Amino acid sequence: MLKIYNSLTRRKEDFVPLNANNVKMYACGITVSGNAHIGHLFQALVYDIIRKVLEKNGFKVTYARNYTDIDDKIIATANKLGVDSADYAKQMIAKIDNEMNYFQVDEPTLWLKATENIENIINFTQTLIEKGYAYPTSKGDVYYSVDKFAKYGCLSNRNLEDAKNGYRIDNDEEKQSPLDFALWKSAKPGEPYWLSPWGKGRPGWHIECSTMNMQAFGDQIDIHGGGRDLIFPHHENEIAQTEALTGKQFAKYWIHNGLIKVDGQKMSKSLGNSIILEDLMKKYHPEVVKFALLQNSYRSDLNLTEAVFAQAEKHIYSFHKTLLAVQEKFPITDEINGEYEKLVDEAMQDDFNSPKAFSYLFDIFKTMQKKLAENDKSVIADYNGVKKAYKILGLFVNDSKEVVAFVNNKEGDIPQEVKDLAQKRWQAKQNKDWATADALRSQLDALGYIVKDNKEGYDINKK
Numbered sequence: 001m002l003k004i005y006n007s008l009t010r011r012k013e014d015f016v017p018l019n020a021n022n023v024k025m026y027a028c029g030i031t032v033s034g035n036a037h038i039g040h041l042f043q044a045l046v047y048d049i050i051r052k053v054l055e056k057n058g059f060k061v062t063y064a065r066n067y068t069d070i071d072d073k074i075i076a077t078a079n080k081l082g083v084d085s086a087d088y089a090k091q092m093i094a095k096i097d098n099e100m101n102y103f104q105v106d107e108p109t110l111w112l113k114a115t116e117n118i119e120n121i122i123n124f125t126q127t128l129i130e131k132g133y134a135y136p137t138s139k140g141d142v143y144y145s146v147d148k149f150a151k152y153g154c155l156s157n158r159n160l161e162d163a164k165n166g167y168r169i170d171n172d173e174e175k176q177s178p179l180d181f182a183l184w185k186s187a188k189p190g191e192p193y194w195l196s197p198w199g200k201g202r203p204g205w206h207i208e209c210s211t212m213n214m215q216a217f218g219d220q221i222d223i224h225g226g227g228r229d230l231i232f233p234h235h236e237n238e239i240a241q242t243e244a245l246t247g248k249q250f251a252k253y254w255i256h257n258g259l260i261k262v263d264g265q266k267m268s269k270s271l272g273n274s275i276i277l278e279d280l281m282k283k284y285h286p287e288v289v290k291f292a293l294l295q296n297s298y299r300s301d302l303n304l305t306e307a308v309f310a311q312a313e314k315h316i317y318s319f320h321k322t323l324l325a326v327q328e329k330f331p332i333t334d335e336i337n338g339e340y341e342k343l344v345d346e347a348m349q350d351d352f353n354s355p356k357a358f359s360y361l362f363d364i365f366k367t368m369q370k371k372l373a374e375n376d377k378s379v380i381a382d383y384n385g386v387k388k389a390y391k392i393l394g395l396f397v398n399d400s401k402e403v404v405a406f407v408n409n410k411e412g413d414i415p416q417e418v419k420d421l422a423q424k425r426w427q428a429k430q431n432k433d434w435a436t437a438d439a440l441r442s443q444l445d446a447l448g449y450i451v452k453d454n455k456e457g458y459d460i461n462k463k
Contacts, residue, residue: 001014001015001349002014002015002053002054002057002349003015003349003350003351004223004253004255004351004352005255005299005351006253006254006255007155007231007254007255007256008154008155008251008253008254010157012351013253015054015253017059017222017252018220018221018222018252021058021059021060022059022060022062023054023059023060023061023062023222023223024062024064024216024217024220024221024222024223025047025050025051025054025061025062025063025064025221025222025223025224025225026063026064026065026066026209026212026213026216026217026221026223026224026225026251027043027044027047027063027064027065027108027224027225027226028065028066028209028225028226028227028230028234028235029044029065029066029067029068030067030068030096031067031068031071031073031074031205032067032068032069032074032088032089032092032093032096033071033073033074033076033077033092034073034077034092034269035095035274035276035277035278036095036096036099036100036276036277037267037274037275037276037277038260038267038274038275038276038277038280038289038293038304039227039259039260039267040096040277041099041100041103041105041277041280041289041293042257042260042293042302043225043226043227043257044065044100044105045103045105045290045293045294045394046225046257046298046352047063047065047225047255047257048105048106049294049352049354049392049393049394050223050225050255050352051063051106051108052106052392053348053349053352053392056345056392057349061109062109062110062216062217063108063109063110064108064109064110064111064112064212064213064216064217065108065110065111065112066111066112066113066114066208066209066212067089067093067111067112067113067114068114068205068208069086069089069090069093069113069114069115070085070086070089070114070115070192070202070203071205074088074089075191075192079190085192086115086192089115095278096277099277099278099281100277102277102281102286103277103281103286103289103290104286104290104394104397110216112212112215112216114203114208114212117208117211117212117215118194118202118203120211120212120214120215121184121203121207121208121211122184122194122196122197124183124207124210124211124214124241124245125142125183125184125196125203125207126197127245128144128183128241128244128245129142131244131245132145132148133145133148133149133240133241133244133245134183135176136184136198137172137174137175138174139172139174139186140184140186140187140196140198140199140200140201141172141174141182141184141185141186141198141201142182142183142184142198143175143176143180143181143182143183144180144181144182144183144206144237144240144241144244145176145177145180146160146177146179146180146181146240147160147176147177147179148244149240149243149244151239151240151243152179152236152240153236154236154239155231155232155235155236155239155254156231156232156233156235156236158232158236160179181204181206181233181237182204183203183204183206183207183241184196184198184201184202184203184204184207185201185202185203185204186198186199186200186201187199187200187201187202205234206233206234206237206238206241207241209234209238210238210241210242210245210250213238213242213250214242214245219242219246219248219250220246220248220249220250220251220252221250221251221252222251222252222253223251223252223253223254223255224238224250224251224253224254224255225254225255225256225257226256226257227256227257227258227259228256228257228258228259228299229259230256231254231256235254238250239251256299257298257299258296258297258298258299258300258301258302259301259302260275260301260302260303260304261301261302261303261304262274262275262303262304262305263303263304263305264303275304283309283410284309284313285313285316285398285403285406285407286394286398287316287320287394287395287396287397287398287403288309288312288313288316288407289309289312290393290394290395291312291315291316291358291395292304292308292309292311292312294354294355294358294393295312295354295355295358296355297351297353297354297355298352298354299351313407313462314448314462314463315361316395316403316407317403317404317407317462317463318365318463319361319365319395319396320396320400320403320404321400321404322365322368322369322372323383323386323387323396323400324400324401324404325372326368326372326379326380326382326383327383327400327401329372329375330377330379330380332380332383332384333380334384335378335380335381335384336381336384336385336388337378337381337382337384337385337386338385339385340360340364340382340385340386340388340389340390341385341388341389343357343360343389344357344360344389344390344392344393345389348392354393357390357393358393361386361390364382364386365386367382368382368383368386407462408461408462414449414460415447417447418444418447418449418460419460421440421443421444421447422440422444422449422451422458422460424436424440425437425440425441425444425451425458426457426458428440429453444460445463448462448463449461449462449463450462450463
């Protein structure tokens with residue numbers, strides 16, 4: 001039985017869909033106000049894998065993600081660049097799609113966009129006003145009245161009064177409570193707008209996801225996902241809006257992935273430490289990045305450093321070198337060791353436990369290397385077994401020769417210390433100082449590099 005940690009109940013639960021084997025899953029996507037970073041990739045990767053695990057369990061999954069393609073930051077960035085905000089959003093969506101494709105994140109079943117649901121958002125907002133959960137102002141804004149929703153705080157576990165005291169002061173004197181949030185924002189001069197019963201304006205952020213969910217799935221969904229930073233206020237507000245409208249539980253299971261830090265600090269524009277996907281694409285193979293991101297629980301925060309990527313690359317390179325050695329030594333037939341898939345599937349049944357699944361890899365490849373040395377053809381079954389088992393996590397899905405070549409051919413990736421040692425070794429060989437050359441080779445080996453001599457001099461490769 002698949003177990004999922006539910007943020008709403010704060011415990012692991014058996015996964016039982018609302019409607020037989022059909023699963024409706026929604027994950028909040030990216031606000032396209034700037035370049036996508038590794039946090040966006042992590043979130044997209046997590047829910048892509050969750051979808052795959054559900055499907056492997058026999059469920060028919062309809063998985064929706066959204067792009068927020070209109071908001072304050074998008075407008076501000078477009079104005080700064082002197083371009084139309086709709087055109088800017090469209091360009092950024094195409095760019096981010098390309099980056100996610102590079103990292104081999106599969107497309108969702110449905111792509112949803114805020115600007116394609118304006119009429120639905122207006123209707124949703126109007127109904128909330130009619131039900132007494134929202135109120136318009138004289139300026140043309142519409143706010144949700146948090147005090148009217150008795151369950152407010154159920155997801156974030158916040159006391160309403162404490163939340164009010166900790167909330168920033170808003171300048172709108174017509175706002176009835178500091179926690180009330182905008183369903184519709186009146187247009188400022190120079191901003192894009194749509195016509196509504198309250199005047200020219202555009203949707204607030206929270207109402208977009210509630211409306212898109214309802215248009216895609218109806219009143220209820222099985223799983224709603226996103227980063228842990230979205231629990232409050234975004235997901236709390238989604239619950240308030242949707243359940244006020246329908247009178248039903250909005251999502252049965254809430255799943256939240258952890259957040260990413262870089263060198264111990266939160267990623268931010270002010271610190272200039274964000275790991276941008278277009279930069280990451282130039283440095284690392286997709287499988288290296290996946291290994292780095294999935295070695296901890298998806299619910300845990302992850303601190304990324306250069307050392308984390310270097311270690312992930314070392315492991316992926318070693319694994320693919322072994323797979324390549326099998327390919328080169330034996331014709332690959334259909335024999336398969338099914339034990340590896342059982343181990344991985346068992347780990348993923350326990351709240352998508354990728355660290356446990358990864359823990360088996362080192363023994364598996366140690367066994368394969370031993371069999372290769374002994375010319376044991378049963379390594380073919382291991383080769384097929386490990387590729388099938390880890391496909392669900394996006395590993396070993398690429399040609400091993402291509403992965404090995406990618407790592408070997410990375411420009412500027414060999415540390416200067418290694419280059420200096422290799423040059424000293426080469427010079428020692430020219431001087432026929434064999435003892436020094438051997439000692440330097442040992443140092444290079446300890447650092448994880450192999451130097452191979454050739455007619456032109458030597459090549460440096462990772463082990």
